[in-house]
Every structure is written in C-alpha cells, then in structure tokens.
Amino acid sequence: MLGKATDFVLTLAYPQACQICEQSVENLSDGVACRACWERTRIFSGAETLCNKCGKFLQAKPTNFQTFCHKCDEHFYDAASAVGIYEYALSASVLNLKREPFVAKRLQKLFVSRFQNSSFQDATKIIPVPLSKKRFLERGFNQAAVLAETLAKQSRTPLDRLTLVRQIHTPLHRASMDNKARETSVKNAFEVKRPKLIEGESILLVDDVFTSGATVSNCAKTLKENGAEKVYILTVARAV
Numbered sequence: 001m002l003g004k005a006t007d008f009v010l011t012l013a014y015p016q017a018c019q020i021c022e023q024s025v026e027n028l029s030d031g032v033a034c035r036a037c038w039e040r041t042r043i044f045s046g047a048e049t050l051c052n053k054c055g056k057f058l059q060a061k062p063t064n065f066q067t068f069c070h071k072c073d074e075h076f077y078d079a080a081s082a083v084g085i086y087e088y089a090l091s092a093s094v095l096n097l098k099r100e101p102f103v104a105k106r107l108q109k110l111f112v113s114r115f116q117n118s119s120f121q122d123a124t125k126i127i128p129v130p131l132s133k134k135r136f137l138e139r140g141f142n143q144a145a146v147l148a149e150t151l152a153k154q155s156r157t158p159l160d161r162l163t164l165v166r167q168i169h170t171p172l173h174r175a176s177m178d179n180k181a182r183e184t185s186v187k188n189a190f191e192v193k194r195p196k197l198i199e200g201e202s203i204l205l206v207d208d209v210f211t212s213g214a215t216v217s218n219c220a221k222t223l224k225e226n227g228a229e230k231v232y233i234l235t236v237a238r239a240v
C-alpha cells in the first residue's frame with residue numbers, strides 16, 4: 001500500500017515519460033501517453049465509416065448508407081463500439097491497465113462520452129468481461145471491471161460484477177492466433193450464475209480491447225441463452 005502511495009507522489013513530482021515516444025507527459029490526465037501521442041491516435045469522431053454491427057474501422061470517410069463488414073454476422077451481440085483504434089495512446093493505455101487498476105482522466109472522459117453518444121442508451125446493466133479465477137489472482141484485479149466501474153459511476157447505470165463468470169482458464173490470446181483459434185479457446189468459457197438478474201435486461205458488456213470479437217460474442221451468447229434481451233459491447237480500443 002505504501003509503495004503505491006509513494007509511486008503516486010513521485011509521478012506528481014516528476015513528469016512521467018510517455019510509454020510510446022519517451023517525451024515527458026506534461027498533463028497527469030493524459031495517463032501514460034504524451035499529448036502528441038494522443039493526437040496521433042485515431043479516436044472515432046462519428047465521421048468515419050465503421051461496421052454497423054461490430055464497429056470495425058472500414059474507411060476514414062463517411063458513407064450515406066449502413067455498412068457491415070459481414071465478418072461479424074455470426075456474432076451474438078447486437079452492436080459494438082470503441083473509443084478508437086488500438087494504436088499509440090489507446091494501446092499504451094490498454095497495456096498499462098493490465099498492470100495498474102487506474103484509468104486516466106482523458107481516457108475516462110472519452111470512454112464515458114463514447115457510451116453517451118452510442119445507441120446503447122437503453123442499457124439497463126453494465127457487466128465487465130470476467131477473468132478466470134487464476135488470472136484474477138495473478139493480476140490482482142480485472143481491468144475490464146475497472147473500466148466498467150468508472151462507466152457505471154459516471155453514467156449512473158447499475159454495475160453487475162457477479163452474474164457472469166469465466167469458468168475455464170483460457171490461454172492469453174496471442175497476436176499469432178487466428179480467429180478460429182481465438183474462437184475455440186473461449187467456447188463455453190462463460191457461465192451465468194444468477195439468470196434471474198439478467199432476465200429481459202439490456203446488457204452493456206465492457207472490455208479493454210476488441211480484437212476478433214470471439215470473447216465478447218461468447219459472453220453475449222451465454223447472456224442471451226440465460227434471458228438477456230440485448231447485449232452491447234463497449235471497449236476502449238478496436239484492433240484494425
């Protein structure tokens with residue numbers, strides 16, 4: 001505990017080095033990335049074309065019609081949205097969130113505003129993608145739950161951290177894994193403990209990063225099989 005408190009004081013006293021370019025981070029609210037790296041990061045503004053279902057980045061220019069990537073046709077959630085692309089400040093923030101249960105102010109604002117500008121306003125419950133017991137014990141916290149807590153507090157939407165659990169300890173998804181391998185590794189990994197609590201609810205499922213969508217789709221499948229009406233996905237970053 002003392003170690004953590006000391007770290008915080010040191011961070012305040014000396015500007016931190018940006019985890020991407022090593023320039024100093026002048027503003028504490030920027031977290032682990034400097035302002036220039038934040039400015040290089042593609043944050044979705046609503047002007048780009050994204051897949052209407054999974055939120056995949058399709059092109060920088062807008063289109064006048066609804067667009068689908070169709071790779072997500074089989075996914076079980078209703079729609080997914082992210083703050084921006086998994087690069088620079090967003091990837092550094094996601095990686096840091098696996099080490100420290102802390103969401104910098106700038107990211108908090110972006111995350112909450114993405115939710116408030118989404119079509120997920122009818123969500124009645126926020127649920128974080130759970131970790132297995134083993135990984136939770138290794139890490140000491142669930143980074144998705146840290147994000148979900150922040151969002152629940154600021155949007156005044158009820159948080160539920162207990163209903164959805166991860167039964168099987170799946171290996172960490174590696175960059176080299178293809179979609180099929182990711183899909184197989186999370187199949188049947190999730191379980192709903194108290195179905196009554198999600199019956200007829202519109203669930204907002206929160207995670208740090210959306211890669212293939214296999215994990216969130218399996219969570220959504222389990223939630224819907226147990227009575228959830230709708231499942232939306234909100235993540236900090238979206239892999240391209």
Ligand SMILES: [Zn+2]
Pocket residue numbers: 018019020021022023033034035036037038
């Ligand atoms: Zn930087």
Ligand SMILES: [Zn+2]
Pocket residue numbers: 051052053054055056068069070071072073
């Ligand atoms: Zn899609």
